[in-house]
Amino acid sequence: xxxxxxxxxxxxxxxxxxxxxxxxxxxxxxxxxxxxxxxxxxxxxxxxxxxxxxxxxxxxxxxxxxxxxxxxxxxxxxxxxxxxxxxxxxxxxxxxxxxxxxxxxxxxxxxxxxxxxxxxxxxxxxxxxxxxxxxxxxxxxxxxxxxxxxxxxxxxxxxxxxxxxxxxxxxxxxxxxxxxxxxxxxxxxxxxxxxxxxxxxxxxxxxxxxxxxxx
Ligand SMILES: N[C@@H](CCC(=O)N[C@@H](CS)C(=O)NCC(=O)O)C(=O)O
Numbered sequence: 001x002x003x004x005x006x007x008x009x010x011x012x013x014x015x016x017x018x019x020x021x022x023x024x025x026x027x028x029x030x031x032x033x034x035x036x037x038x039x040x041x042x043x044x045x046x047x048x049x050x051x052x053x054x055x056x057x058x059x060x061x062x063x064x065x066x067x068x069x070x071x072x073x074x075x076x077x078x079x080x081x082x083x084x085x086x087x088x089x090x091x092x093x094x095x096x097x098x099x100x101x102x103x104x105x106x107x108x109x110x111x112x113x114x115x116x117x118x119x120x121x122x123x124x125x126x127x128x129x130x131x132x133x134x135x136x137x138x139x140x141x142x143x144x145x146x147x148x149x150x151x152x153x154x155x156x157x158x159x160x161x162x163x164x165x166x167x168x169x170x171x172x173x174x175x176x177x178x179x180x181x182x183x184x185x186x187x188x189x190x191x192x193x194x195x196x197x198x199x200x201x202x203x204x205x206x207x208x209x210x211x212x213x214x215x
């Protein structure tokens with residue numbers, strides 16, 4: 001399998017967590033869409049031009065992080081079961097995955113974009129921050145009854161949430177949400193996330209210093 005992704009893209013990080021949880025081997029195809037030539041080449045290969053994209057062993061091209069994870073979970077028996085077999089739990093996991101993508105991850109993109117050029121956007125930023133804080137409050141009370149997002153075991157919904165938390169804790173005032181803080185602390189000790197974070201920090205260091213380490 002080949003994964004086209006970028007270490008700093010949250011939807012890519014979501015799939016990377018799943019690959020590490022499943023202990024699945026893949027060829028990393030780092031694709032930087034900020035580079036016009038790389039973007040053009042990738043769009044020729046896959047016209048919708050979005051990351052992440054999985055090329056399966058059969059050569060099928062699979063977009064959409066949740067679909068890729070569903071594919072991994074059905075094709076790899078090793079490691080964590082990311083989508084529970086039991087129908088009711090399966091539905092809950094898929095629901096939380098959707099809610100996290102739509103109500104947390106996508107608004108975070110908007111917030112990042114607005115904060116990049118905040119002049120004239122102060123009101124929009126405040127509104128968005130308020131809306132996101134309310135989402136995190138709801139999540140915090142849900143986590144009172146749940147060790148991971150959906151019960152005792154780590155699932156697709158955790159793959160979706162964890163990549164959103166670094167930016168959220170850095171830019172929203174979430175430290176009073178005890179259960180969310182507890183969740184974020186335990187997530188940072190999860191091996192799969194540690195592996196993802198290692199790559200993120202390396203890329204951030206390369207971008208900040210201009211020094212590219214020898215692979
Ligand atoms: N729903 C998609 C979202 C993917 C997405 O928005 N990817 C971003 C990077 S995190 C992207 O490729 N943006 C490039 C663009 O839209 O041109 C998924 O879950 O994979």
